[in-house]
Amino acid sequence: MFRKTIKIKTNSQIKGSDRKIIKERLLKSFPNLTEANIDDLLPKKETVNAIKLITHTNETVHVYTIQKCPIAFEVHGKIFPTVYLLWKFPNMLPFFTTHSQVVSFLTSGADLMLPGVITPPGNKYGNLPEEAVAYVNVTDNQAAIAVGVTAQSSSDMLASGGRGKCLTVYHFFGDKLCTVEGTHNVQLANLGPPDWLKFTNEDFPELGSTKAIQEPVEPDQNDHNLQEDSQESSPQPCTTEEMDQLVTYCFFVAIKYSKTLNLPILTSNFFKLQMIPTCPDGKTLDIKKTSYKKLKPFLDAMYKEGLITIKEAKKGVESITAINRDHPKFAEFYIEPALRPKKEQDEATISTSITESFIITPTVLPLFENTQLNKGDTVQMPEIRKQVVEYVKKNDCQSEDNKRLVKPKKALVKICKTENYITWEELMEKVCEAMKSCYKVTSANTELVNKGKVSPITITVSQRSGNKKVTLVDNLELFGVQIADFAKECQHGVAASTSISRPLGKKCDQVLIQGNQVLFVHNLLTVKYKIPAKYIRGLEYAPKKK
Known part of the structure; x- marks a missing residue:
């Protein structure tokens, strides 16, 4: 909404009576805010300005600022907090968490899609209705980076299987709204990761991070006698809490970074072949010295937390059959590449990619007239989308009143089989239907192209x-x-x-x-x-x- 240029129509200081109305509306719109929060946000001595502006899509928006910092905006009668207000009160709204790599797409004007959302265990998408106000943060920082409304209800998100749109973004950190009253040099707040993504003291009780156990203490090179008795002199975990920390660390390294782990695997083999080799130098992993005392209670705890799936093959014999790579703690656990386990023999990375493409047919050939592509050539979706957009602009097919609609002209009439307005999504579907599908499989030593479906x-x-x-x-x-x-x-x-x-x-x-x-x-x-x-x-x- 505020990614492109905005025009300010009016900017005036609000009166005391209007100030009271704003407070009441904020309390009503955001039940998680208290009167004390509002009084802290709007001190009596601070002036509050109301700005009326027009977006590049000709929408009228009312913005409220304090000391030239926007705190809220109103669109179609609904009040939204800005990212600045959410930094101050991060619990005033529900939020969706995504990877930091997704931020660049949001700031380019994209909405938040469900495949990019990292969900907590249990109630994955909350209990939100459609068009509920929510915000977006990233895995390592709870501070809001974007604000918008849900594109569908939580139940619909769950039913979609993690596909489709999650949040329609209205405002993001760094857009034109952030500088509505001139330059506003504010850095993104750092509030730490969301609570459900933090490794607690139960995971790493003493050291508080993995770094300390990744860096073993070097022995004194001048004392050879001490080196001869390393079991007694080298820094070994001795307390129950430290050993709990070490076994948890080795477990995460094994399930996330092991290059020899194949499932299903017997739990006993998993401990011997996967966990023990990941133990940092200078330390000894001893399950008997943990609070669990035995391997089974520890793995049962990891199973209850939803990190792994354990199946009993026969009485007394259990195997790990699956790893939950979508678990937030799995996603957040990280160690430097130099500290990750390696195979004894170097092995080329096995990776296979499948690229679904389309073959240009005579019907769609006019869309590619400005390219060197000919009938029978293969193209992927980004190139198709690019050529369709250029053709629409060149032939003035886009509606001036609603940019989401396209009126087919010339070659598009034959492709779409209509001259009535259609949406961009419908246009792309019609273009793809008019082409022939194919796919390319690329692996370490092979590249195959086959016609038809995969x-x-x-x-x-x-x-x-x-x-x-x-x-x-x-x-x-x-x-x-x-x-x-x-x-x-x-x-x-x-x-x-x-x-x-x-x-x-x-x-x-x-x-x-x-x-x-x-x-x-x-x-x-x-x-x-x-x-x-x-x-x-x-x-x-x-x-x-x-």
């Missing part, structure tokens, strides 16, 4: 002689997966035999794994090979929980 990796379970089950995996080669390496990883990961064959009528080799290993295969593909889950079919064949 052929997903399929995982099925079949029953063989003796009532034994086997897991079959198809189409791995389409995603650049080396079949022999994948079969070997499965063999070691689940301790089961594997084989590779080419079934009749199939264009790709098939991997066979003894037993129902659907969950392991799915996790291996998504976690190690970075293949998006939407391109994998067959998770429903995983063993059902009893």
Whole structure:
């Protein structure tokens, strides 16, 4: 709303009676504010100005300032706090938390989308109705960076599966509203991370951060006798609180940075093969010296907190089957790259990207007349959007009264099959429908382009002689997966035999794994090979929980 130039119509000091009305409206609009908060915000000796301005979209907005600092603005009869007011009273409104990388998109005029929202455990999106006033902050700072209204209710957000728009942004830190009365040199406040993202003393009780346990104390080089008895002289955790801190630290390092972790994994193996190797130099991890005394109570605590999923394979034998990488504490835990665990042998990073593109057809070719693209060339969505926008502007198709509407002209009439006004979203859908879809798969050593829709990796379970089950995996080669390496990883990961064959009528080799290993295969593909889950079919064949 205030990203582009604004015009100030009037700027005047408000009277005492109007001041009282503003106080009452603030209290009514924001129930979390108290009268004491309002009195602190609007001292009697401070002057309050009311500014009437016009935005670049010809909307009239009333802004209230104190000492040339805007504290609130009114649009269509609804009062919004500015980021400055929210820095002073961060609990006056509900908020959504996002990654710091998203801030640049918000300041460029984008709204907050649900995929960029980091949600707390439990009630993910709160209990907000549609068009409720809320603000945006980032994971390491609760200070508001943007203010707006919810694009849908909390229940609709939850039902959408984390897709779609979350918040329509009206105002952000650094826009024209921040300098409505001239230059206002104010730095972004630092309020620390939201409470639910803070690592508490229960996580790291003594040191308060991971840095202290990442930097081991070097031994005195002049005292060789002390070095010979390192178990007694080197700084080892000795108190229960320190050992609790160390076991929590090793747990987070293992689940977030281990390069050898494959799920499912026995809890005993997880401790021996993943947690113990992450222990910082100069320290010894001893589960018996923690308040948990044994490994099971500690992992049960991590399970109850929602960080991992534990399944009992048989009585007394448990495995970690999943890691909640969306958990806020998982997202916030960080150690320097130099301190992260490394494999004994260097291994190239396995990464697979799938780029869905479109083939230019004769119908849409006029949209690309100013480019070097021809019929049959492939283009991605950003380039399509760019050319459509240029074509609309060149042919004056956009409505002057409502910039969100487009009137098809010339080539667009044939594409959209109408001459009536349509929205930009509808226009882009019609253009994509008039093109042919294709996809490109890029991995470490492979780049494949295939026409049509993406052929997903399929995982099925079949029953063989003796009532034994086997897991079959198809189409791995389409995603650049080396079949022999994948079969070997499965063999070691689940301790089961594997084989590779080419079934009749199939264009790709098939991997066979003894037993129902659907969950392991799915996790291996998504976690190690970075293949998006939407391109994998067959998770429903995983063993059902009893």
